[in-house]
Amino acid sequence: MVLILDGKKAAAEIRAEVKTEVARLGRSHGPPGLVAVIVGEDPASQTYVKNKEKGAIEVGMRPEVVRLPGSISQADLIAEIRRLNASDNIHGILVQQPLPPQIDEATIVRSVDPMKDVDCFHPENVGLLFQGHPRFAPATPSGVVELLRRNRIPISGREVVIVGRSNIVGRPLAALLLQKGETADATVTVCHSKTKDLPLVTRRADILVAAIGKAHFIKNGMVGEGAVVVDVGINRVPDGAGGSKIVGDVDFDAVSKIAAAISPVPGGVGPMTIAMLLKNTLHAAKMRSG
Numbered sequence: 001m002v003l004i005l006d007g008k009k010a011a012a013e014i015r016a017e018v019k020t021e022v023a024r025l026g027r028s029h030g031p032p033g034l035v036a037v038i039v040g041e042d043p044a045s046q047t048y049v050k051n052k053e054k055g056a057i058e059v060g061m062r063p064e065v066v067r068l069p070g071s072i073s074q075a076d077l078i079a080e081i082r083r084l085n086a087s088d089n090i091h092g093i094l095v096q097q098p099l100p101p102q103i104d105e106a107t108i109v110r111s112v113d114p115m116k117d118v119d120c121f122h123p124e125n126v127g128l129l130f131q132g133h134p135r136f137a138p139a140t141p142s143g144v145v146e147l148l149r150r151n152r153i154p155i156s157g158r159e160v161v162i163v164g165r166s167n168i169v170g171r172p173l174a175a176l177l178l179q180k181g182e183t184a185d186a187t188v189t190v191c192h193s194k195t196k197d198l199p200l201v202t203r204r205a206d207i208l209v210a211a212i213g214k215a216h217f218i219k220n221g222m223v224g225e226g227a228v229v230v231d232v233g234i235n236r237v238p239d240g241a242g243g244s245k246i247v248g249d250v251d252f253d254a255v256s257k258i259a260a261a262i263s264p265v266p267g268g269v270g271p272m273t274i275a276m277l278l279k280n281t282l283h284a285a286k287m288r289s290g
């Protein structure tokens, strides 16, 4: 029987742990503040921000959403971020991507105070992560690691193959798994669109992580028997009844027949990402409180 890596359950456990610590910290320093900046009307971004806000309320944090027009200039957006950087009540700042074309994302990422960069996108925090001394663990990659850890899947010494090299998922996940320690120490291969004979590489994985952004891309011929499969993908596809549904990058029905463990979509990595973001915000507030 395949083990289902239940992200809803693991994320609920993490939120409960964060909630306890938020209450303790709140007694002396007030609740941690998490602000999401959303520029324009992208529907997926609206949903993500709503879920982050809901999670923050559940754990006793003080969420705030700053909604800015899609026509905002880069200078005005930076001015808004500087205002948030300077606020004593705000411990975590998220700038929801994608940003409109007149805005340079890299400049915006650099304008967030690294001590409030709970997404771990700022080059200073990325550098610390790659040097093996992370200040914040990036939310989706650490969600993947935590999902494995809470399901008692050993990582140390095992061969992990990640398909996808984005700055949000693939690269920082590789950095996390390469660290020294019980929940790391993996042998990591990162694949991308130019990888030759991808199935040959993915089949040798003890743990295969799919972060491609293509519905059902990973078929059972790409997975070794008994592998652990973590699906990061979120793809909206027609549901055959005139509506749409969310599916992952892995062909779940086929792959779950040969894998030892697999994360579902939805209900796998998605909820873990938000839980880890809340954990980072707690960490930021603790650093501030000394």
Ligand SMILES: NC(=O)c1ccc[n+]([C@@H]2O[C@H](COP(=O)([O-])OP(=O)(O)OC[C@H]3O[C@@H](n4cnc5c(N)ncnc54)[C@H](OP(=O)(O)O)[C@@H]3O)[C@@H](O)[C@H]2O)c1
Pocket (backbone or CB within 6 Å): 140, 163, 164, 165, 166, 167, 168, 169, 170, 191, 192, 193, 194, 195, 198, 211, 212, 213, 214, 232, 233, 234, 235, 269, 270, 273
């Ligand atoms: N669950 C969550 O909380 C969460 C968080 C973030 C993202 N996601 C989802 O995860 C997926 C990936 O997101 P992302 O931001 O990392 O995407 P991305 O920036 O588009 O990166 C996709 C990666 O997949 C690689 N790729 C594309 N086609 C390929 C192919 N045919 N063979 C091998 N590699 C291929 C690309 O290679 P190249 O670099 O060569 O182009 C790239 O490295 C998306 O579905 C996204 O919605 C989920």
